[in-house]
Amino acid sequence: MDLSLSEEYQALQAEIRAFIATHGHKSPKVGGGRKRPDQKTLDWQKTLLEHGYVGRTIPVEYGGAGKTPDVMEAAVIASEFAAANIYAGLTNQGVSMLVPTLLEVGTEEQKRAYVAGTIRGDIIWCQGYSEPGNGSDLANAQTKAELKDGFWVVNGQKIWTSSAHYADMMFLLCRTEPDKPKHEGLSYLLLSMNSPGIDRRPLKTMTGRSEFNEVFFTDVKVPESQIVVGRGKGWYVANVTLKHERLMIGDASKVTTRLEQLIKMLRATEVDGVPLIRQAEFRDRLLRLQGEVIAWKAHNLRLLTEAAQGIDSGVKRMIVKYGGTMLGFRLSSLAVDALGAAGLPFESAGEDAEDDDATTWNIDYMYDVGLMIGGGSNNIQKNIIGERGLDLPREPKVQTAEIPGSSPGRRG
Amino acid sequence: MEFGLSLEQRQFDDSLRDFLKDRLPMERLRALAEPGGGYDEALWTGLAELGLHGLIVPERFGGAGLGVLDAAVAAEGLGYAAAPVPFTGTTVMAPLAFMNSATETQQDEYLPLVAAGEARIAVGFAGLAGQTGAASVTLDGSRLSGTIGGVMDAGAATHLLIYLRDGTAALVEAGAAGLSTVPHRSLDRTRPLTDVSFNATPAERLAAANDKLAAARRVLDAGRVVLAADTLGAAQTMLDRAVAFAKERVQFGRVIGSFQGVKYMLADCVTTLEPCRGMVWYAAHAQDAMPDEARLTACHAKAHVADVAREVARMTTETHGGMGFTDLLGLHYWFKRIGFNRQVLGGPERCREEAAELQGWTLHG
Numbered sequence: 001m002d003l004s005l006s007e008e009y010q011a012l013q014a015e016i017r018a019f020i021a022t023h024g025h026k027s028p029k030v031g032g033g034r035k036r037p038d039q040k041t042l043d044w045q046k047t048l049l050e051h052g053y054v055g056r057t058i059p060v061e062y063g064g065a066g067k068t069p070d071v072m073e074a075a076v077i078a079s080e081f082a083a084a085n086i087y088a089g090l091t092n093q094g095v096s097m098l099v100p101t102l103l104e105v106g107t108e109e110q111k112r113a114y115v116a117g118t119i120r121g122d123i124i125w126c127q128g129y130s131e132p133g134n135g136s137d138l139a140n141a142q143t144k145a146e147l148k149d150g151f152w153v154v155n156g157q158k159i160w161t162s163s164a165h166y167a168d169m170m171f172l173l174c175r176t177e178p179d180k181p182k183h184e185g186l187s188y189l190l191l192s193m194n195s196p197g198i199d200r201r202p203l204k205t206m207t208g209r210s211e212f213n214e215v216f217f218t219d220v221k222v223p224e225s226q227i228v229v230g231r232g233k234g235w236y237v238a239n240v241t242l243k244h245e246r247l248m249i250g251d252a253s254k255v256t257t258r259l260e261q262l263i264k265m266l267r268a269t270e271v272d273g274v275p276l277i278r279q280a281e282f283r284d285r286l287l288r289l290q291g292e293v294i295a296w297k298a299h300n301l302r303l304l305t306e307a308a309q310g311i312d313s314g315v316k317r318m319i320v321k322y323g324g325t326m327l328g329f330r331l332s333s334l335a336v337d338a339l340g341a342a343g344l345p346f347e348s349a350g351e352d353a354e355d356d357d358a359t360t361w362n363i364d365y366m367y368d369v370g371l372m373i374g375g376g377s378n379n380i381q382k383n384i385i386g387e388r389g390l391d392l393p394r395e396p397k398v399q400t401a402e403i404p405g406s407s408p409g410r411r412g
Numbered sequence: 413m414e415f416g417l418s419l420e421q422r423q424f425d426d427s428l429r430d431f432l433k434d435r436l437p438m439e440r441l442r443a444l445a446e447p448g449g450g451y452d453e454a455l456w457t458g459l460a461e462l463g464l465h466g467l468i469v470p471e472r473f474g475g476a477g478l479g480v481l482d483a484a485v486a487a488e489g490l491g492y493a494a495a496p497v498p499f500t501g502t503t504v505m506a507p508l509a510f511m512n513s514a515t516e517t518q519q520d521e522y523l524p525l526v527a528a529g530e531a532r533i534a535v536g537f538a539g540l541a542g543q544t545g546a547a548s549v550t551l552d553g554s555r556l557s558g559t560i561g562g563v564m565d566a567g568a569a570t571h572l573l574i575y576l577r578d579g580t581a582a583l584v585e586a587g588a589a590g591l592s593t594v595p596h597r598s599l600d601r602t603r604p605l606t607d608v609s610f611n612a613t614p615a616e617r618l619a620a621a622n623d624k625l626a627a628a629r630r631v632l633d634a635g636r637v638v639l640a641a642d643t644l645g646a647a648q649t650m651l652d653r654a655v656a657f658a659k660e661r662v663q664f665g666r667v668i669g670s671f672q673g674v675k676y677m678l679a680d681c682v683t684t685l686e687p688c689r690g691m692v693w694y695a696a697h698a699q700d701a702m703p704d705e706a707r708l709t710a711c712h713a714k715a716h717v718a719d720v721a722r723e724v725a726r727m728t729t730e731t732h733g734g735m736g737f738t739d740l741l742g743l744h745y746w747f748k749r750i751g752f753n754r755q756v757l758g759g760p761e762r763c764r765e766e767a768a769e770l771q772g773w774t775l776h777g
Contacts (some may be wrong), residue, residue: 293693300690322679390675
């Protein structure tokens with residue numbers, strides 16, 4: 001057990017603290033759901049890129065800082081920004097999912113075309129995965145693409161597509177080999193959201209904004225070269241993406257930041273002349289959450305250490321999404337309760353402006369519910385924990401209509 | 413940075429678990445639990461071979477000179493086996509009390525005996541810990557008077573070390589004049605609680621600490637972390653057994669672990685319990701190396717792990733169905749161990765209250 005930072009990391013820590021002291025006032029607000037980055041956010045992203053706090057391990061030729069990947073460095077950066085309640089850079093699907101995927105398996109041309117623009121925040125991506133009939137069963141995607149005269153011609157529908165209403169590009173999982181078994185019939189395409197034949201219909205959510213969309217494809221033409229890896233390799237590429245998503249661990253910064261914000265809020269908010277932090281019911285909830293956050297931070301330190309040692313953390317990693325979203329929700333719940341009636345006036349400033357604090361908390365509180373559902377709903381997570389983590393048997397298979405040629409007994 | 417157990421700690425953990433698995437099968441546990449004395453000579457002596465007694469006693473006194481983290485690793489193993497040994501008091505709090513508060517002469521006299529397993533010193537808090545029950549003891553010169561209820565790990569104690577409300581520490585020999593000890597079998601038959609009364613009983617002060625209250629709290633904090641570790645081990649046993657049972661038990665033509673109702677309970681157990689392990693390690697390491705975080709993390713670990721374990725104990729018992737409720741499976745030894753650990757040295761509400769005071773969050777803070 002050694003929680004001390006080596007000199008190298010202490011130096012990095014000192015460097016970031018100095019950076020935050022000088023530039024921190026320019027940071028956009030943390031939290032509040034997902035929007036197209038405004039000018040303030042883009043400027044901040046540029047500053048972070050120049051200092052190597054985002055795009056740190058991305059090669060210089062693709063717009064990054066070209067450093068060797070180091071989970072400890074990443075953890076030091078995340079924890080310093082979290083402690084200072086400073087925006088740590090864009091974490092949209094282009095940055096966190098597409099870029100690492102292209103860097104691993106994309107062509108030179110694809111890397112040159114998309115990586116730099118994406119990490120600057122100039123190219124916003126959306127992920128074309130879920131379909132109306134296939135939410136949790138991703139490999140059953142039915143949107144199809146046929147190759148005709150050097151173009152993929154895409155037809156079908158996607159749903160729950162975050163950010164599609166303002167995205168520039170989409171990475172799309174679609175069926176190109178209808179005669180092959182389910183997992184082998186998919187391909188992964190990169191397409192412009194401005195292509196003719198794309199119809200985006202924003203789905204207004206409970207936050208009052210349109211975080212999701214339905215996207216309809218009618219004979220949408222995508223140049224043949226826009227395929228990643230190759231025909232029938234879509235499931236493989238999607239799993240490369242997923243692997244990178246899973247590697248983003250050891251980061252308890254969101255719950256840490258929220259706890260710090262809550263402590264400040266409960267100290268500052270007085271009812272009948274007594275700060276909420278000294279009122280037993282509020283204080284008890286805060287204390288319980290503080291205990292949970294201490295446990296969660298320690299758990300993440302453990303995962304971080306194992307990742308640095310190249311150990312697969314198994315069930316310890318599988319609990320992160322379920323446990324983390326639930327803890328996040330309990331924290332935002334206390335925040336909206338501390339805001340109380342005074343926090344009920346709710347006017348979102350729209351897609352490209354900063355909301356007031358109460359609106360931001362209320363959006364986070366609602367958005368947290370979305371996070372429990374998206375990216376593999378929490379009930380799916382419990383299946384994963386039970387079946388892969390604890391080796392419990394699966395539900396017996398129910399007879400369902402399988403797509404033609406799919407292998408029996410496999411479900412995504 | 414490396415957050416995890418060292419190779420030596422993992423090896424020690426393995427050998428302790430192997431030893432307990434071999435020496436404490438269910439029928440042996442039942443036999444030891446019935447009298448409820450919380451002490452078994454053979455087990456205690458056997459643990460000496462693993463170096464358990466002198467675990468945190470400094471090397472110059474014949475111990476291994478290790479820390480609270482090592483004690484927490486051992487406690488998790490002991491909790492896993494529901495071992496009836498006076499570990500928290502005798503092996504952790506007592507030597508820490510001497511290291512924090514005794515003179516060099518007193519340390520010379522007692523710590524080698526502790527390391528050898530010959531002195532088994534129970535530690536009682538008359539106040540400070542927030543335990544319910546009698547807690548009124550006074551020290552007049554070198555004479556102790558009053559009563560203290562529910563002292564843990566006093567089943568076969570050779571000495572009692574009593575902390576007064578102000579942090580004063582007084583050592584009494586078993587059999588001293590005016591000392592009366594009434595052991596009670598407790599809910600957890602593997603560990604009794606002892607009511608102690610003093611009537612002008614001769615006592616020896618441990619008075620070398622600069623700040624006796626702070627020194628007393630360090631001992632209390634370490635005890636709380638070790639109890640949290642023990643609880644973690646006990647809850648892990650229950651979870652492991654429930655998972656194994658869910659893979660074997662068939663109802664409606666299916667093993668019950670394939671039902672989402674059962675699967676989701678067990679997923680909830682692991683999701684809440686696994687982070688407790690990191691928490692216990694962190695809090696234990698804080699006792700050894702991060703004094704600024706030691707109190708807060710000890711209070712939170714004692715409280716949080718107790719709350720998580722209560723739910724794990726409930727859900728894993730439910731997983732076993734009617735059998736879980738019977739005496740036959742013996743699952744209740746761990747259920748009760750979790751219940752015992754929760755209440756001694758201050759329950760979750762008390763521990764969180766102390767955490768609040770520490771941060772100035774109370775009305776008077």
